Amino acid sequence: MDIKIFNSVELIDEEWECMVENHPFLKRKYLRLLEETNPCEAKYYLVTGEEGRKYCFVSYKLKLNVFTYSKLKLEIPVTVIGIPASVSAPGYFCDDEKVILKVLEAIKGMKIILNSSDKLHSLKRGQTLPDCIMNLPWVNFGEYLKSMKGTHRYRYNKVKKQGKILRVETLEYNEEFSEELYRLYENVYFKSNFKLEKLPIHFFKKNGADTTVFSLGEKPVGFVQTFKEEDVFYFLFGGINYDLNKEHSLYFNMLYHIISMAIKSGAKQVKMGQTAEDAKLRLGCRLEEKYLYVHSSSRLLNRVIQHVVPLFSYRYNLENYHVFKENSD
Structure with missing residues (x-):
């Protein structure tokens, strides 16, 4: 050898x-x-x-x-x-x-x-x-919702109502990833019970992933970085304003949006990452x-x-x- x-x-x-x-x-x-x-x-x-x-x-x-x-x-x-x-x-x-x-x-x-x-x-x-994983047999997000039991569709509708004033947009260039967005990532990092490495802002500007920003008015309150490779859609990193999370069901709105993007991309599977397992199980993920x-x-x-x-x-x-x-x- x-x-x-x-x-x-x-x-x-x-x-x-x-x-x-x-x-x-x-x-x-x-x-x-x-x-x-x-x-x-x-x-x-x-x-x-x-x-x-x-x-x-x-x-x-x-x-x-x-x-x-x-x-x-x-x-x-x-x-x-x-x-x-x-x-x-x-x-x-x-x-x-x-x-x-x-x-x-x-x-x-x-x-x-x-x-x-x-x-x-x-x-x-x-x-x-x-790892939290979901297979994606649906051709659109509406089919995903229709496949749910009524109680879970009701939960989705409640989440969307709480987040109805959220504005969602994808950065055209990742160089636009700002210090304000980076502080949202730091919120997640410092709250984590399982810290390993803290990545610098340069990583988020250069990693090639798509950055989707969730805002209230002009103020960013959350973001997710995602990318697709072959038939798999990856949720890579995110950040959130925890003070506004409960009022606007911010985190669940972010998760549902990831699933929507994954289905729209034509991916056969979405990998949602290793944290917040209970929240992701509520959306239909399974654990690997x-x-x-x-x-x-x-x-x-x-x-x-x-x-x-x-x-x-x-x-x-x-x-x-x-x-x-x-x-x-």
């Missing part, structure tokens, strides 16, 4: 791009932007395994509270196998557990794999925030489990870690709202 390690996106072999064709957050243009806007000692691993099969991994350094999902607190420097932005995608492209373990062994110190969809057998599995794994270079410490991984895990017990008519049973 051959492992090539690169300290800069500019040095990565061309073959990387072919491997990650269907993985937008692993593409070099996205990693390059993160390298510029969120420098965190990122490294890129290009692995050649058996029969010449190719795999890739991204790691970065972070001083992390390893008990992020519990009431305990212990901040230590770790190497994260992941994307250095708060997205639900894993930081690797690999379907061979032996290769994953070899890469972990090649990295010194404490390592954490975040947002994995793989159920590895050699490491104790923990849970991180689940995401896993974390912890590994140490010290054999003794690694044995101990595997026993305490459940302490690192996110726990949730959410209601299934049976939003759509076909789920009435």
